Amino acid sequence: MANMAQAIRMALHYGEENLGVQEIFGEDVGPPLGGVFTATQGLRTTWNSPLDERGIIGAAMGLAFAGVRPVAEIQFCDYIYNTIDLLKLAGNACWSTNGDWNVPMTVMTPVGSGIRGSLYHSHSFDATATHIPGWKIVMPSNPLDAYGLLISCMKDENPTMYLKPKALLRVKGDEAIPGEPPLTAEGEKQLRDMIDAPLGDRTKWKPKWPKLADFIVPIGKAKTVRTGSELTIVSYGRTLPLCAMAADQLLKEGRSVEVIDLRTLWPYDWEALSESIRKTGRVIFVNEETEVTNFGEHLIRRTVDELFYELEARPRLLAGKFTPGVGLADTLEMATQPQLPNIVEMAREVLAERA
Amino acid sequence: MKKSSLTKLDPKLLAQIHDLMVRARALEERMIRMYKQNEGYFWLGGPGEEAFNVPLGLQINKGQGLEHEFLHLHYRSSAILLGMGMEPMDALRQMKNTATDPFSGGRNFVNHYSIRKWNVVPVTSTIETQYATAIGTGLAQRKSRRPDCKGITIVNGGDAGTAEGEFASSLVWSTRPGEELPILFIVTHNAWGISTAAATQHGEKHIADRARAFGMPAVTINGTDVEESWAAIEEGMKYVREERKPYFIESKVSRLYGHSSASGANRAESEKDPLPEFEAKLEKAGVLTRKEMDEIRERYEVEMREKAAKVKTEPMPDPSSIYDFTYYKQRGKYF
Ligand SMILES: Cc1ncc(C[n+]2csc(CCOP(=O)(O)OP(=O)(O)O)c2C)c(N)n1
Numbered sequence: 142m143a144n145m146a147q148a149i150r151m152a153l154h155y156g157e158e159n160l161g162v163q164e165i166f167g168e169d170v171g172p173p174l175g176g177v178f179t180a181t182q183g184l185r186t187t188w189n190s191p192l193d194e195r196g197i198i199g200a201a202m203g204l205a206f207a208g209v210r211p212v213a214e215i216q217f218c219d220y221i222y223n224t225i226d227l228l229k230l231a232g233n234a235c236w237s238t239n240g241d242w243n244v245p246m247t248v249m250t251p252v253g254s255g256i257r258g259s260l261y262h263s264h265s266f267d268a269t270a271t272h273i274p275g276w277k278i279v280m281p282s283n284p285l286d287a288y289g290l291l292i293s294c295m296k297d298e299n300p301t302m303y304l305k306p307k308a309l310l311r312v313k314g315d316e317a318i319p320g321e322p323p324l325t326a327e328g329e330k331q332l333r334d335m336i337d338a339p340l341g342d343r344t345k346w347k348p349k350w351p352k353l354a355d356f357i358v359p360i361g362k363a364k365t366v367r368t369g370s371e372l373t374i375v376s377y378g379r380t381l382p383l384c385a386m387a388a389d390q391l392l393k394e395g396r397s398v399e400v401i402d403l404r405t406l407w408p409y410d411w412e413a414l415s416e417s418i419r420k421t422g423r424v425i426f427v428n429e430e431t432e433v434t435n436f437g438e439h440l441i442r443r444t445v446d447e448l449f450y451e452l453e454a455r456p457r458l459l460a461g462k463f464t465p466g467v468g469l470a471d472t473l474e475m476a477t478q479p480q481l482p483n484i485v486e487m488a489r490e491v492l493a494e495r496a
Numbered sequence: 497m498k499k500s501s502l503t504k505l506d507p508k509l510l511a512q513i514h515d516l517m518v519r520a521r522a523l524e525e526r527m528i529r530m531y532k533q534n535e536g537y538f539w540l541g542g543p544g545e546e547a548f549n550v551p552l553g554l555q556i557n558k559g560q561g562l563e564h565e566f567l568h569l570h571y572r573s574s575a576i577l578l579g580m581g582m583e584p585m586d587a588l589r590q591m592k593n594t595a596t597d598p599f600s601g602g603r604n605f606v607n608h609y610s611i612r613k614w615n616v617v618p619v620t621s622t623i624e625t626q627y628a629t630a631i632g633t634g635l636a637q638r639k640s641r642r643p644d645c646k647g648i649t650i651v652n653g654g655d656a657g658t659a660e661g662e663f664a665s666s667l668v669w670s671t672r673p674g675e676e677l678p679i680l681f682i683v684t685h686n687a688w689g690i691s692t693a694a695a696t697q698h699g700e701k702h703i704a705d706r707a708r709a710f711g712m713p714a715v716t717i718n719g720t721d722v723e724e725s726w727a728a729i730e731e732g733m734k735y736v737r738e739e740r741k742p743y744f745i746e747s748k749v750s751r752l753y754g755h756s757s758a759s760g761a762n763r764a765e766s767e768k769d770p771l772p773e774f775e776a777k778l779e780k781a782g783v784l785t786r787k788e789m790d791e792i793r794e795r796y797e798v799e800m801r802e803k804a805a806k807v808k809t810e811p812m813p814d815p816s817s818i819y820d821f822t823y824y825k826q827r828g829k830y831f
Contacts, residue, residue, distance in 0.1 A: 203629040
């Protein structure tokens with residue numbers, strides 16, 4: 142019963158042992174800390190970089206040019222913004238050279254709210270990330286997907302951006318990662334003892350990795366996590382489990398809501414989305430990025446362009462409020478970021494709407 | 497050919513350098529003419545940097561992979577590429593943005609090279625970002641990871657660009673204790689950033705002083721002098737290759753046709769031209785006669801004129817190709 146941070150660690154271990162990943166680096170990524178969310182503890186090829194985000198992305202690009210598959214971390218996506226022209230260069234290297242170069246690199250960065258992170262530990266990055274062509278952008282919502290998506294990223298021949306929903310990093314999965322100990326309290330403890338660094342002195346500590354297997358979640362494939370017939374909710378990351386909870390709650394009221402975990406933001410699974418929207422005629426896109434020029438707005442535009450005459454209600458977006466930041470106080474974070482009651486409320490509205 | 501009295505370099509090599517310098521000049525001047533004749537939308541390039549760039553190109557161990565040099569180049573590097581053996585026709589194709597342009601298929605500006613089989617990573621318009629990507633190939637070639645690697649990373653860029661953060665980044669990252677990077681740093685200092693004089697923005701005496709602060713050997717040289725350039729590059733490369741640590745060359749060069757076509761691409765008479773100076777030395781040393789040098793010039797002017805005429809007949813990119821290669825090996829609209 143790995144949590145998402147452990148799943149990421151196990152995927153990286155699999156990557157450095159089997160997929161040619163040779164450099165895993167970023168601020169505080171190496172020993173002794175192993176990442177501010179412990180997602181890089183105990184790995185063989187991790188190291189601490191200078192505190193320099195532009196250097197980190199540039200270094201990753203150069204390593205990728207050299208064929209040394211890197212996984213680089215930006216400690217919080219709040220600090221990735223000064224790297225955007227480098228991200229653009231990584232995204233356009235193949236295109237601008239008419240296919241001569243490719244840039245196989247993965248950038249991981251924690252995103253979103255949910256830890257009372259105030260202005261600079263609550264940002265989202267999906268609107269900006271999906272605005273940079275040439276990248277593949279993924280965001281898991283559970284440990285198994287976290288494992289399988291990261292392996293897909295490390296295998297990809299292109300730059301991949303792995304957004305980690307920080308509110309979910311400690312949430313345990315209910316589906317087994319191939320090779321992890323049994324999904325019991327005992328198995329959970331066993332895994333902790335094997336791969337979690339001890340508190341205090343870690344200089345002599347070495348992890349004991351479970352025998353992990355290759356498992357991928359294909360890039361570009363969404364997952365239907367609740368099947369329903371009256372409304373489609375599309376989400377990813379932190380808000381995805383909330384949408385599933387909303388569907389369960391509405392089911393008790395006799396309403397049938399389908400929930401799709403997008404998993405890959407770009408290039409996304411339009412086939413799955415359009416099929417579901419055609420079936421239900423109603424759709425809400427939920428994410429926690431600020432609502433103006435939000436990625437969900439693109440999805441609404443495409444829904445309107447391609448499915449307008451099949452809709453039975455206005456397609457809607459539920460997203461973060463367009464404020465300069467997320468305020469620290471609980472009341473402020475709750476009022477700024479989409480929460481379960483907001484999702485239920487909007488779902489009821491859309492279900493009640495008569496076209 | 498008589499042995500040169502002025503020089504330490506072999507007369508054959510001097511003649512080869514001269515030949516390539518003239519060829520590079522003829523190429524750039526032809527491209528400027530193409531711009532002025534509406535045979536290309538934009539020009540910027542390297543006339544005035546040949547005395548440094550040809551010796552650099554000739555000393556590069558070119559090829560693909562970690563055992564060869566990785567090149568993170570500025571947009572004034574045509575003479576480096578000619579020194580490495582590039583076909584001028586290909587630069588002309590990029591100037592005319594034809595489908596046959598092997599560096600970008602008509603997508604990018606002239607002098608924006610990409611030659612994977614020679615480790616030439618994409619030249620980008622974004623000033624100084626090449627100093628950030630150089631960190632990465634340097635990391636891949638560093639001693640702590642690959643003790644026997646002989647390849648090195650080379651990066652060059654202008655003087656104004658050193659104010660950007662990536663320049664500082666590259667100095668920090670290449671000198672982490674125990675993890676030094678085998679990078680030959682080059683700054684071609686032409687004293688301008690478009691219209692802004694370096695002297696109005698930079699208080700440091702030498703850009704090389706900034707590298708010295710990180711403990712790397714650093715020199716400031718006259719990059720319009722062939723032999724001084726050759727020697728500095730030779731020494732710098734040897735140091736980086738053997739010590740697996742960075743070395744810094746600040747090379748004072750000329751900008752003979754202004755910043756780019758945006759500022760007219762007209763000859764700047766105040767700038768020192770390295771070519772006649774070198775030719776005077778070659779003549780004096782008996783390496784080449786004036787007549788021979790005039791013939792070389794004539795030959796390359798004809799070459800470039802004929803090649804430019806041929807490029808005009810080549811096809812433009814197919815509009816249906818706009819999505820191609822957004823991803824590796826991908827073609828057509830993918831979403
Ligand atoms: C990041 C960035 N900022 C601004 C520009 C616009 N620009 C193009 S060239 C240039 C001047 C560069 O001067 P220098 O680094 O000295 O190189 P030089 O052109 O003189 O060789 C500027 C400001 C750019 N291309 N990239």
